Amino acid sequence: MGSQSLKDQYSTTAGPFNSPPFHTVERLPWTGLNRVFAAIYGCAILALLYHHVQTLANSKTLASFSITLSLLIADLVLAFMWVSAQAFRMCPIRRKEYPENLKRLVKEEDFPGLDVFICTADPYKEPPMGVVNTALSLMAYDYLTEKISVYVSDDGGSAFTLLAFMEAAKFAGHWLPFCRKKNIMDRRPDAYFSSPQFSSSEADEIKEIYESMKGRVENAMNRGEVSENYINNDEEREAFNKWKPGFTPQDHPTIIQVLLDSRHNKDITGHFLPNLIYVSRQKSKTSPHHFKAGALNVLLRVSTIMTNAPIILTQDRDMYSNDPGTPLRMLCYACDPAIQSTLGFVQFPQRFQGINKYDY
Incomplete structure (x- = not known):
């Protein structure tokens, strides 16, 4: 199948006849080279394994037999690892989304709701x-x-994490309109403030608010408690009163705290803010909790009752989205009637920075 036919097969459209596509896919030009290389490399591996088998069959001493057998096992493992990594090299493709076409055919108010899940466990790690x-x-x-x-x-049930998100809820009222106004691409505050884009008096004001928030959270952690100095109203006091004697990360009741409600809370420009919900599931030393899988199951149950959005985004706590248009790019697939009934999930590639030299 040529590259054009592959593109024709997977390029999709939505809406009326000849409407612009939501997304396209094309085969990369080096597909043939990948396959030729894989064939040659595969033959070399088979020749090597054949050599090991022949040597093993003709071994006359225990030492020779043991060494050859070890080499054969090692090369079999390496061969399996190589073969299992070849699938995506056999037909590499490039996908492209067209959010602008999506906006032409689907009204913004008709976009589905989006529930975002973030998991964390230990405020010190x-x-x-x-x-x-x-x-x-x-x-x-x-x-x-x-x-x-x-x-x-928050699987660790930490008052510090709740404090951080209470502060974040207030900061969001400044940060979100600033991002919209400046059309910032990198919308993680600490990444933006350390980037070359950061250079304006307005940005300095936002950074000052951010540093104040950061200082309050870190000071509380250094003191080892969330004291009255960090509590601003009775609602916050009631939330922190749930941390009673005997409350531990391994044994504590369920805590669900709505920090922002999109029906009521607005930013400094009058726009509604997203919902922000803190969840710390009940834990007991006598029951298994299944780590992150268990945490995601709880978030799924809670979100089903509270917002029940048809689209769910799971995000690692130490990663962030560097493209504010990600939901629209995802909808280019989810709103395509040609694949909608068979679409299970959309995964975006990750880019790692500052990797520890011991992190393989």
């Missing part, structure tokens, strides 16, 4: 401000904010 930055990058999507709901699962 996973600093709350890092999780907050992740959440803010998602809350600032170029999408109807009243259709976004961010659920944060």
Whole structure:
């Protein structure tokens, strides 16, 4: 099948006849070279394995037999690893989405709701401000904010994480309109403030608010408690009163705190803010909790009752979205009637930065 026929097969349209496509896919030009290389490399591996088998069959000493057998096993493992990595090289493709075409054919108010799941567990191994930055990058999507709901699962049941997100809820009222006004691409605050784009008096004001928020959270962690100095009203006091004696990360009741409600909370420009919900599931030392899978199951049940959006985005707490148009790109697939009935999920590639040298 040629590249044009592959493109014709997968390029899709939505709406009336000859309407512009929501997304396209094309085969990359080096597909043939990949296959030729794989064939040659595969033959070399088979020749090597054949050599090992022949040597093994003709071994006359225990030492020779043991060494050859070890080499054969090692090369079989390496061969399996190589073969299992070849699938995506046999037919590499490039996908492209057209959000502008989506907006022409689907009204913005008809876009589906989006529930975002973020999981964290330990405020010392996973600093709350890092999780907050992740959440803010998602809350600032170029999408109807009243259709976004961010659920944060705190498996460690930490008051510091709740404090961080209470502060983030206030900061979001400044950060989201700033991102819209400046059309910022990198909407994770700490990434933006360390980038060359950061250079204006307005940005300095936003950074000052951010640093104040960060300082409050880190000071509370250094003190080891959320004291009265960090509590601003009775609602916050009631939330922190749930941390009673005997409350531990392994044994505590369920805590669900709505920090932002898209029906009531607005930013400084009068736009509604996304929903922001803190969830710490009940834990008991006598029951298994299944780690992140269990946390996601709880978020699924909670979100079903509270917002029940048809689209769910799961995001690692130490990653962030560097494209505010991600939901629209996803909808280019989800709203395509040609594949809608068979579409299970859309996965975006990850880009890793600052990787520890011991992290393989």
